[in-house]
Amino acid sequence: MDNETSNISAASKYESLDHLNARYSKALLPLTIFLAILAVIGVVGNIIVILVFSIGREYKNSNFKIFVLCLAVVDLITCVSLIPAEIAKHFHYFSLESEANCKIKCYFNVFGSGSAALTLTLISIDRFRKVYQPMKKQIWPALALKLCMGCILFSIILSWPAAQMCGIESGPMKNIYGGRTVVYLCGAEKKYQKSVWRDVYKYVLFMLQGGVSIVCIFMYIMIGRVIVKNWGDHNVGNTLKFDSSSRSFDSSVKESIVNEVILGPEDVKTSSGGVQIETEQQQEQQPKKTLRKQSSVFSNFSSTSRRLSSNDEAAKRRMFNRQTSGFGFRQFPYKTLIWFILTVIFIITYIIYCGLSINVAMVFTLSPRGFALFAFFFRLYFLNNVANPIIYAFLDIRFRRSCKKIFAMAKHCEFCRRES
Structure with missing residues (x-):
């Protein structure tokens, strides 16, 4: 009788995996929609x-x-x-059966984070050298390509242990009836769950992430100090420089107008010694011709002066831009700002990920709503893979201009195809 009672009691506390997955997938639905939006934006944006x-x-x-x-x-x-693999997992989160899919997911997880971390570190080093060592030999494009390939190759090698150690991990989880249901998650293989090599590998990844974060933060702080200092000094200095150059520009323009109008183009001859005017005796030899010439020039003076007065400001701006375009601090450092924003997003999201990874076992005790909140912050690092196109679109006018041209070309090709 007691055995029957205990069996009935145990059966009443049993919840199937399908029912458990359905409850948690419903709680994860907002995150699923959010990840789907990120996937669409990320694929389209990165292709563009x-x-x-x-x-x-x-x-x-x-x-x-x-x-x-x-x-x-x-x-x-x-x-x-x-991201698609994570979305698919939401519908059967606690009943994973394919060990191969788990290993592939772990591999790409480490590969993506490692490649991005090393590339962003390489970018920060390149920015740092341009600011602090501008006169030394810089990283040239061919070398930059080789270094990027090296970062990707190193990440490929670094990701192999993750694929080897990952596997299906099982454990009891409290269900809706207060009982325990055995769930199956993508975690560590049984033989690696208590292995010292798994701990070593995990700490190596944490140290790599921490080292990258410290290096990038230090370099961008130093870069920011120099940019702020030189940007402020340049604005003050160039205001005075531009005013003086404007006055000299105005005087030279006015002088050229007067010489051209009063003397005539043929009467003004430039040499190494400056302006040379024909003598009075030479002018007396052809008085009528000179008078006709000056009368013609005076008739065009009004239109010439108006044209130059409207264009001299634009000419001065073009000349000023050409003078200042060669020095990095004299333009807004939008490239450095782009890399800084991307690096900050990467560091913040992966610090959150690493912190939650330490207590990942707590998911077995969380309610569906708490689990959904945990999963949201745990996968927040997917923002790194979507942020790049958005930031380029906001901060890089050349990117927006190129997008418009490519879209116009695509629209024209589609129109030509339909016409044919």
Whole structure:
């Protein structure tokens, strides 16, 4: 009788895996929709980035182009592999059966984070050298490409242990009836669950992430100090410089107008000694011709002066821009700002990920709502794979211009195809 009672009691506390998955997938639905939006934006955005920087005429062969393409390729791989896999997992979170899928997911997880971390560190080193060692030999595009390939190759090697150690991990989880249901998650293989090598590998990844974060933060702090100092000094100095150059520009323009109008183009001869005017005796030899010439010039004086007065400000601005375009601090450092924002997003999201990874076992005790909140912050690092195209669109006018051109070309090709 007691055995029957205990069996009935145990059966009443049993919850099937299908029912458990249904409850948690319902709680994860907002996160599922959010990840689906990220996947669409990431795939479309990174494809556009690759097209713009590969075939667009706005970008020459530069380090900026190489770094952008490297990050775009890594982000695209993540958006077509990891994010869809995470979305699919939400519908059977606690009943994973395929060990191969688990290993592939772990591999791409480490590969994506490692490639992005090393590439962003390489970018920060390149920015640092341009600011602090501008006169020394810089990283040239061919070397930048080799270094990016090296980062990707190192990440491929670094990811292999993750694929080897990952597997299906089982454990009891409290269900809706207060009982325990055995669940199956993508975790560590049984033989590696208590292995010292798994702990060593985990600490190596944490140290790599921590080291990258410290290096990037230090370098961008130093870069920011120099940019703020030189940007402020330049604005003050160039205001005075521009005013003096404007006055000299105005006087030279006015002098050329007077010489051309009063004397005539043929009467003003420039030499190494300056302006040379024909003598009075030479002018008396052809008085009528000179008078006709001056009368013609005076008739065009009004239109000439108006044209020059409307264009001299634009000419001064063009001359000023040409003078200041060669020095990095004299333009707004939008490239450095782009890399800084992307690095900050990467560091913040992966610090959250690493912190939650330490207490990942707590998912067995969380309610569906608490589990959904945990999963949201745990996978927040997917923002890194989507942020790049958005930030380029906001901060890089050349990127927007190239997108418009490519869309116009695509629209024209579609129109021609329909006409044919």
